[in-house]
Amino acid sequence: MDRNTLTGLVLIGLILTVFTIINKPSEEDLKKNEQIAKTKEVKVNEDKSIDSSAVYTDSTVIKTTSPIVLTDSTESVMNNVIVDSSFTRETDKFRIDFSTKGGQIQALYLKEYKSYNDYNTNSSAPLCLFNKGDHKTSFTFFDGDQLVDTKNLNFSIVDAPNDQAILEATYKAGKIRQTYSLKNKSFNVDFKVEFIDLNGISKDNIRLNWYTSFLQTEKLLSEQRRVSTICFNELESGFDYLSETSEDESDLENDVTWVAYKQSYFSSILHPKSPFQQKGSQMKVVTYEEENKRDSTNIKDFQSVFTLNMDKNSNNTASFSWYFGPNDYEVLNVYNEDYDEILNFGWGLFRWINVYAVQPVFNFLLSMGLGLGLSIFLLTLLIKTALMPVQWKMFVSSVKMKILKPKTEALNAKYPNKDDAMKKQMEMMNLYKESGASPLSGCLPMLIQMPILLAVFRFFPSAFELRQQSFLWADDLSSYDSILDLGMNIPLYGDHVSLFTLLMSGTTLLYTFMNSGNMQQPTQPGMPNMKVLMYIFPIMMIFFFNNYSSGLSYYYFISTLFSILIMFMIKKLFVDEEKLKMKMEAKAGAASSSEPKKKSRFQEKLEEMQRKQKEALKNKNK
Numbered sequence: 001m002d003r004n005t006l007t008g009l010v011l012i013g014l015i016l017t018v019f020t021i022i023n024k025p026s027e028e029d030l031k032k033n034e035q036i037a038k039t040k041e042v043k044v045n046e047d048k049s050i051d052s053s054a055v056y057t058d059s060t061v062i063k064t065t066s067p068i069v070l071t072d073s074t075e076s077v078m079n080n081v082i083v084d085s086s087f088t089r090e091t092d093k094f095r096i097d098f099s100t101k102g103g104q105i106q107a108l109y110l111k112e113y114k115s116y117n118d119y120n121t122n123s124s125a126p127l128c129l130f131n132k133g134d135h136k137t138s139f140t141f142f143d144g145d146q147l148v149d150t151k152n153l154n155f156s157i158v159d160a161p162n163d164q165a166i167l168e169a170t171y172k173a174g175k176i177r178q179t180y181s182l183k184n185k186s187f188n189v190d191f192k193v194e195f196i197d198l199n200g201i202s203k204d205n206i207r208l209n210w211y212t213s214f215l216q217t218e219k220l221l222s223e224q225r226r227v228s229t230i231c232f233n234e235l236e237s238g239f240d241y242l243s244e245t246s247e248d249e250s251d252l253e254n255d256v257t258w259v260a261y262k263q264s265y266f267s268s269i270l271h272p273k274s275p276f277q278q279k280g281s282q283m284k285v286v287t288y289e290e291e292n293k294r295d296s297t298n299i300k301d302f303q304s305v306f307t308l309n310m311d312k313n314s315n316n317t318a319s320f321s322w323y324f325g326p327n328d329y330e331v332l333n334v335y336n337e338d339y340d341e342i343l344n345f346g347w348g349l350f351r352w353i354n355v356y357a358v359q360p361v362f363n364f365l366l367s368m369g370l371g372l373g374l375s376i377f378l379l380t381l382l383i384k385t386a387l388m389p390v391q392w393k394m395f396v397s398s399v400k401m402k403i404l405k406p407k408t409e410a411l412n413a414k415y416p417n418k419d420d421a422m423k424k425q426m427e428m429m430n431l432y433k434e435s436g437a438s439p440l441s442g443c444l445p446m447l448i449q450m451p452i453l454l455a456v457f458r459f460f461p462s463a464f465e466l467r468q469q470s471f472l473w474a475d476d477l478s479s480y481d482s483i484l485d486l487g488m489n490i491p492l493y494g495d496h497v498s499l500f501t502l503l504m505s506g507t508t509l510l511y512t513f514m515n516s517g518n519m520q521q522p523t524q525p526g527m528p529n530m531k532v533l534m535y536i537f538p539i540m541m542i543f544f545f546n547n548y549s550s551g552l553s554y555y556y557f558i559s560t561l562f563s564i565l566i567m568f569m570i571k572k573l574f575v576d577e578e579k580l581k582m583k584m585e586a587k588a589g590a591a592s593s594s595e596p597k598k599k600s601r602f603q604e605k606l607e608e609m610q611r612k613q614k615e616a617l618k619n620k621n622k
Contacts, residue, residue, distance in 0.1 A: 083154055086132075089165050092184045094324060095126065096165075103155035103167035103178040104137045105189075108324055110266070116219045116476065119468045127217055129266055129324060134213045134298065139176070139193060139308075142202040149209075150176060174198035187325030195316040203316050207280065208306045210270065214263045214299045218467075219479035220547060221299070224264045227461070228299050230283050231260040231342045235275050239341040242285050249284035256281070261302040262327065262342045265467050265478070269323035269339060274309035281306045328464040329359055346458040353455040358383075359463075366465060373471035376555055383452065384562040390448050391563065395570050398515070407431055460552040473499060477551035494546045500553035501545045507560040508538040514564065 084101040097107040113127040138151035153176065155167035165180040174197035181190040195203065218224050231241040234254040241262075242248040255275040261268045286301040288294050308318045323339070325331060332339040345354040361382060365375040384391075408428065415424035460466060466478040474481035482496035489495045512534045545553050 087157060087165070089162065089180070089182055091163070091182050091186070093187055096180075096182070096189070097132070098165050098167070098180070099132075100155045100157065100167065102136070102138050102151035102153065103169060103176075104151070105135055105180070107131045107135070110325065113266075113326065114468070115215075115217045116468070116479070120475070127266075128215055129217075129268070130212055130214055134215065136209070136211045138209045139206055140209060141195075141206045143172075143200065148201075151209075171198060172200075187323055187331070189322040189324065191320040191322050193318050195310075198316070203310055205280065206308050206310060206316075206318070208276075208304075208308055208318075210259075210302075210304045210306070212261050212268060212302045213294060214261070214266070214302075216297055216299060217266065218264055219476055221296070223479065223547060224299050225287070227344060228263040228285075230285055230302055230304070231262050232283065233257045233259075233338055233341070239338060241342075242283060244344075247285055247287050249282065252276070252278045252281040252283070254278055256306075258337060258339070259283070259304060259306070260339070260342050263299050265327050265464055266325065267323070267327055267342060269342075271321040271323070271337065272306075272309070273319040273321075276306040277309060279307055326464050327462070329355075330363065343462050344458060345462055346455055349451050350455040350458060353451055354459045358455060358459050362463070362465070371471065372466060372469040372477055372551070373554070376477075376551060377558055380555055380558040380562060383456075384559060384566065387449055387452070388566060391566055392570060395567055404431065456555060457552065460555060461549045463551070466549065466551045471550075471554070474550040474554070477554070478549055480547050481550035481553075492543050496546070498546045498550065498553065500550045500557060501542055501548075504545065504553045504557040504560065505538045505541045507557055507564065508541060509535070511560055511564050511567075512538065514567065 084099055086097050086099050086106055089096050089098065092111065094111055095109040096105055098104070099106040108129045109126040110129060111126045114123065114125065115127050117123075118125045118127070136151065138149050140147055140149045142148070148171070150169065153169040153171065155169045155176075155178070158166040158168055158177075160166040160179075163182050165182075167178050169176045174195070176198070177194045177196060179190075179192045179194075181192075195201075195206070214228070216224060227244055229242050229244040229248070231239070232252075233239050234252070234256055236254045242250060255278050257275050258269055258271040259276070260270075282305050284301075284303045286303065288298070288300070310316045310318055323335075327343055329340050329343055332343070340355075345351045345359075358379070362375065362379055365378050366372075370378070408431070411424055411427055411431070415427075461478070463478075467476070469477050471477055473483060480494075480496065480498050481500050483499045484497040486495050486497065545556075
């Protein structure tokens, strides 16, 4: 393995390291962000001393633009006894608990899925996406100079079919009607709100307040938090999202066609019939402090305020489609609304590789009835087979550089001074050209493999297909595997030992050792020792991947194992080092005995730079 190939490997390792580091906020950053959230927390006093320019959730405040003056009529509405009774509607996909307080969804259970705790204990309980107090929606509007919030209104249940929930609240001489329509074989709930005969109120600034705090559903709560955020699709500029790793908030810069509250494997996506207006719309992600009771049970707080586009020709109606379901590419892609963008498959080229190559092949293997472990094995085999010509090129280049190693070391010894760097470089180029070798021929194939390596790094942690699928000792391929629980948390490592991570690190170390004979040592003081760096990287992987998806570690383990096997087969069966050496020497001899060829522009520039360097040295010595 030549120096340029090793440089490529080190670059890949550094990029993976950076990917890991940027996705894990430090404890200091988390505490800092949580302290900021705490300073912004506002509580409503019982004596009605309310900040009248704000719309409230449980823990934070999102400012509106207009001042609000509370009058007696508003106070009487707020002082009414709010009856919080609940009722249930069910489909084959989920069970929804509704509340008459504000006429809103109170809790939601996905029947086809389980939380990790229920899966681990063989419980038949459905997955609870959010429970009472974790999900709140309301509408606010102005009645003169008063702010009315529907969360403070009593709604009554209107007779409706079993696939609908209709709730009405009386306000003055009019009504506010909220209709939820469900259907089997769908993760969607159609939601409609009508403001009927509400004369004298401002219907141009009706806003929707949406708050959700998802419950923990997976094995490792910290990993769920690491990938959870608010995603949205702007009408003009397309898909965007708030920070996944820390608190974040944003005012909308354009109208928005849909908004997703996304956690690791499930999401709630709200799609209005008419886009949410940019003016007055805001979104915010809030993390929890350690003393918060939700810190050990919930993921994050997602909060939004959206200005509606009302249909004034139909009782001032706003209509929505609400998705409550899995972050499954095959499910989301059916909607043809770019919902699949919420899946973190990487950006640009990496995402294209996952969406148009890795995902279809993986789904095809699963459709054949193969298990997850075997499917990942075959996927790895197909990828490595497709890349075999690249690995062949890398190995042949590595052998050529190994053959030339004595000659390159002789040149380094011949020109030890920095002043002779140009001359040494020219002779190096002539040596490579005459023998038919090139240092770039080992580096470029590595760069070709890098996009696939990084694409897969994003694919497996995001693939819903791995969730709660066991293989060998791993009980859930979407999360870490453990062969030993340590009973304590080791900084930067964790509280368990992942065997797939150890196997991945071990094979990488073996692969490095097998290629160590081709490593060129640094010839100048201050340069890093490539051999040391290459041995450090597999050790670092033990810490970086211990909490990651065991499916990802399993893939890298099998991939490196195949690389070792392919390299061994090429070396023993296809490439004869002695014959290649004789061929290179014959080519070098033919090149030296033939007529001198025209110099390339690069060589001419090097010679010109060398000439100028010599002239500068002469002038300096005068």
